[in-house]
Amino acid sequence: MLRVAAMAVAAVGVSWIHRLHDPGVLRPWRALTGPPRPLCGGTAAFTDLVTGRPARGAQADPAALTGAIAVALAPPGPWGRWWALQPKTRARMLGTALAGSELWRLVRFGVLRV
Template sequence: MSTTSAHQSAPGPQVRPGARAAWEYRWTRIAGGRYGGPLRVLLRGSGAGVLAVAAAEVHATHDPGVLCPLRRFTGIPCPGCGSTTVFMELGAGHLGAAVAANPVTVLVGLGLLFAPLGGGKWWWRLPTRQKNVVIFTAAAVSWAWQLHRYGFLPT
């Protein structure tokens, strides 16, 4: 068989047909949390904690101000506003302030942290329409929280 066939002109390494399937299977098992779930949670949590503490320390010495472009230019917060604050407040050890900044971000972050334990399997079984409803609802709740937090909604 010739080594200069048409399918070899594609970028990237050449993979044996069976090797690709084996690699995909192995990756789905690792990503699915079947290998060392609690260890993966510990590693994710430790890594996020170290980054949060370092970012909080940098933020304490140099505050960049408002990072959200929508809020910076219009004054109106977006549904994701407060997410950076959540990270900074957790790094500084202020759990209450982190939850007050954006509780939806805290919940999503915890969900991502504990995903290797298999708690997110229900998500992948949902039809796309239901996933979209969950995402839209979370974004709407987050935006209502931000609008209330910044005084755009009556109390």
């Protein structure tokens, strides 16, 4: 429960800062290469979620929201299901999530056409 409360406070804080000050986000990868990086849009996703636009947040970065939900619901302690998996399995799962996130972003920004 403490983990979920900390995540909620962080999300509200980031949303508040962006809403009041709009500091922008540095995007060195995108500036150098053009395509957005994996998980680009995580701040926008959480800002949209906290400000009552969950569908828009899910569209901005479904991988970041899924990861946040997984962290919030994961059993506490080092003996959770994630750590019970083989290291290669964890690496494959993370790699697949990042690749899927990047493909989503490339399609969303029009770099790839479906």
